[in-house]
Each structure stands twice: as structure tokens, then as C-alpha cells.
Amino acid sequence: xxxxxxxxxxxxxxxxxxxxxxxxxxxxxxxxxxxxxxxxxxxxxxxxx
Numbered sequence: 001x002x003x004x005x006x007x008x009x010x011x012x013x014x015x016x017x018x019x020x021x022x023x024x025x026x027x028x029x030x031x032x033x034x035x036x037x038x039x040x041x042x043x044x045x046x047x048x049x
Contacts, residue, residue, distance in 0.1 A: 001044065002039055002040065002041055003031070003038065003039075003040045003041070004024075004026065004040060004041035004042075004043050005031075005035070005040060005041070005042060006042075006043035006046060010025055014046060014049050018048075018049075019048035020049075021030070021048070021049040022047065022048055023045075023047050023048075023049050024041075024043055024045070024046050025043070025044045025045040025046075026041040026042055026043045026044055027041070027042050027044060028040075028041065028042075028043060029041070029042045
């Protein structure tokens with residue numbers, strides 16, 4: 001399992017509880033927090049399929 005984060009999401013359209021599948025465009029990044037480094041996905045685009 002990998003953490004993901006998304007910014008500037010249209011809250012009127014997302015989250016969509018009816019979505020069974022989503023399409024994501026993301027880039028890999030390293031999250032540094034309190035001296036710990038973990039892999040995370042930076043979500044660039046999300047849409048229901």
C-alpha cells in the first residue's frame with residue numbers, strides 16, 4: 001500500500017461514492033515528515049471510470 005495526496009480537488013465532484021473504479025495520473029515523490037522518508041503518490045488527475 002502506498003500513500004497518495006491530491007491538491008485542488010473539486011469537492012463538488014469528488015469524492016464520488018458511486019465510483020467503482022477511478023483513473024489516476026500521478027507522479028512518485030518522497031514524503032519527509034519528522035525525519036522519516038516514505039514513498040507517496042502525488043495525484044495530478046483523478047476521474048471516475
